[in-house]
Amino acid sequence: MKATARAFAIQGLVKYHGLRDPRLRLPYHDSISVCMRALPTITTVEMDAYYARDEVNINGRIPSRRELDRVEVVLDTLRHMAAKRVYGRVVSRNPEVDGKGLGFSASGFAALGLAAATALGLDPGTKRLSEIVRLGAGSASRSLVGGFSIWYASRKRHSYAEQVAKPDSVKLRTIIAPVKSALKTDTAHKDSVSSPMFKARLRYVSAQVSKMKRAIAKGDVPRIGAIAEEDTLNLHAVTMTGPAGIILITPVSLAILHEVRRLREEDDVPAWFSLDTGPSVFINTLPGSVEKVKRAVGKLTKELILSAPGGAAEILDEHLF
Amino acid sequence: MKATARAFAIQGLVKYHGLRDPRLRLPYHDSISVCMRALPTITTVEMDAYYARDEVNINGRIPSRRELDRVEVVLDTLRHMAAKRVYGRVVSRNPEVDGKGLGFSASGFAALGLAAATALGLDPGTKRLSEIVRLGAGSASRSLVGGFSIWYASRKRHSYAEQVAKPDSVKLRTIIAPVKSALKTDTAHKDSVSSPMFKARLRYVSAQVSKMKRAIAKGDVPRIGAIAEEDTLNLHAVTMTGPAGIILITPVSLAILHEVRRLREEDDVPAWFSLDTGPSVFINTLPGSVEKVKRAVGKLTKELILSAPGGAAEILDEHLF
Structure with missing residues (x-):
């Protein structure tokens, strides 16, 4: 199945810094961000028995080994959840802006997670999905839920994000x-x-x-x-x-x-x-x-x-x- | 009597920051600096019954009220020590460089203190004089002793500077x-x-x-x-x-x-x-x-x-x- 998702890059408002557990991307403290409508990432994921391995293309190029590892963590978690041993093709595109620190790893992994889950026929719910995309990039948890959102470092042993205000509720x-x-x-x-x-x-x-x-x-x-x-x-x-x-x-x-x-x-x-x-x-x-x-x-x-x-x-x- | 002194501006190496007692310029912690030979301040002080009040000129201009207050603290302390009620003329000159954070308040007060003490016929010794010039600018204590020097926040209830290495002992x-x-x-x-x-x-x-x-x-x-x-x-x-x-x-x-x-x-x-x-x-x-x-x-x-x-x-x- 094929699915496409769009997520918005984030601006950290109270920014997260440092990871208590780098592998699980568990942060030391709660953080708050707001999604930026002008910075959308669009990602299409097709999951099909045709693919012998995951083929990933981000902004027209093959990602580095390190980037690919992060993508695989999210895809593997979702495949495990869906109990499907199937590979896929991932194509992701950001707007053409040449800047660092714009929050595109957040929108990238949020869009990836939603598209991949849908392509696998899963509906884990926003809370669970925000935990999964967190494994790729911490801020993706907030990009997924959108608007003004908080990412909890730990709440009842879970680290996920929650929207605290709708995007148009603040004249920002x-x-x-x-x-x-x-x-x-x-x-x-x-x-x-x-x-x-x-x-x-x-x-x-x-x-x-x-x-x-x-x-x-x-x-x-x-x-x-x-x-x-x-x-x-x-x-x-x-x-x-x-x-x-x-x-x-x-x-x-x-x-x-x-x-x-x-x-x-x-x-x-x-x-x-x-x-x-x-x-x-x-x-x-x-x-x-x-x-x-x-x-x-x-x-x-x-x-x-x-x-x-x-x-x-x-x-x-x-x-x- | 008239006397002229030269002192060098300092470069903080472990810099001092914040004052535990802003009036006495007592710092929170020890600090280390090195004098910069290329940044000399020269100050001439004449103490004479002729003057009805202190006349101060720094780099060709009359200092602000706040600057003048700092000069007066040093002069008054030395006058008190010398038990002389006499005013003076102070002329001080830095090299013509247009920069902020070059340590000229250190060299300025070090040169002032040494020139004024000499003009008043005093020889308080380096340690005591470094405490006195500290009242004008904390780093002046280190500028006075020269070379590589440490300014003690508190040593046997005194806050003064001491040279730790001669200027040419390090190939800096x-x-x-x-x-x-x-x-x-x-x-x-x-x-x-x-x-x-x-x-x-x-x-x-x-x-x-x-x-x-x-x-x-x-x-x-x-x-x-x-x-x-x-x-x-x-x-x-x-x-x-x-x-x-x-x-x-x-x-x-x-x-x-x-x-x-x-x-x-x-x-x-x-x-x-x-x-x-x-x-x-x-x-x-x-x-x-x-x-x-x-x-x-x-x-x-x-x-x-x-x-x-x-x-x-x-x-x-x-x-x-």
Whole structure:
């Protein structure tokens, strides 16, 4: 059977950092994100006895051994659940944006999980499926459920995500500035756990999760933006104090951060920056300020993508092959 | 009487951060720095009954009220010690470099203290004088004693500096890239104490001080450079996680950091970056690699200053007025 799913990449709001169990991708703490409607991943999966092994193509290329291993973990789990020994063809496509830290591993594995489950005739339910896609990429659990969502580190011995607010319940607009980088997200996650600041982050972050949940419930964009900006600096502080001293931001992203601050402090524009584990910048703002932000930040970088919050992963009728 | 002193600005190696007592400038932890021979401050002080009040001129301008208050604390302490109620004229001059975070408040107060003490006919001794200049700027205690020096947070209830190695005992060369900024160092010191990472820094930093002392004793430049670079990221991590989320580096300084890393990792050049509480960059290297570093970093910024370690503050024969 063949099925196609679409999921949206995520912007971490209270970002997850470090894995307590890297194999099962169990995080140290809860985290919150919002899906980005402008960043969809579409994935088609065909499961058929015709295939002698899984054939995977992501954005027109064969993935690396490491990427393939992550795909296999999700497919094997679903095959095991369906009790079917069948291989398949996977074709996945992201929008053509050249940036690192845009959350596409989240949307990629969310779309993969939903498409593969459907192709295998399974309906494990959102909660169970969010646990399965988590095995490929932690944030995929949140991308799957969509909107504003929380990923629980551990709840009754399960680690899964739950939507806390619908995508259009908050008047959030995000201007995304993709920035390139050769760094691997996984390296930063591994390294930062050994930072002398890591335990301080764990203590700090649980309070931030509660604050963010309240801000989202109220639809308070300025508060959401401010907490996400603070969490960004906290996350990057931990990353750069790990043994490898990883500096994820580049001069271009730093110029954008300073400009967002200047806009807010001097021009009174409601805008807050947010970066995941990478140099690409998300600028959170209100619908009425989108043009001002785009004009100012457009002087520093060519490519800007405007996004509203996006919904849950869903099945599409048209296939990629 | 009139006296002129010269002191060298410092590069923090294990940097001090935050003040346990801001009025007495008592730090939370020991810190280590090295004087920069290429960054001298010269200060002439004349104490004479002729003056109805202190007349202070720094780099050709009258200082702000806040700066003047800091000068007065040092002068008043020395006047009290000398039991002389006399005012004076103070003229101080730094080299013409336009950068923030170059350690000139250290050399400024070290030169001021030595010149003023001499003008008042005092000889309080280096240890006592380093405590006095500390009241103007914490790092002045280290600038006064010169070379590679440690500033004790508290030793038998005194907070002063001591030279741990002579300037030419270590084959260190530093290429200094001045970068401008409007931020006040004091703001960063105040803010960072409230960072959720601050306590983690305190635990971390004492081990770093011991490591740095050993590296200096061995004249091990690569080790000195590596510890200073790690401490830089730790310091900036704390600053950016304070309530104001202060980002001290600018796009130019960040481009230099990435280039130094690239030089080291790809071209095998022994070079390590170090920043104090500001965006200006110190690049520590060995004499044989100075030209390579200058050539690479010279593509990113116009002004580069080469420095060897500098000595203690000393009295000069020629006056500024």
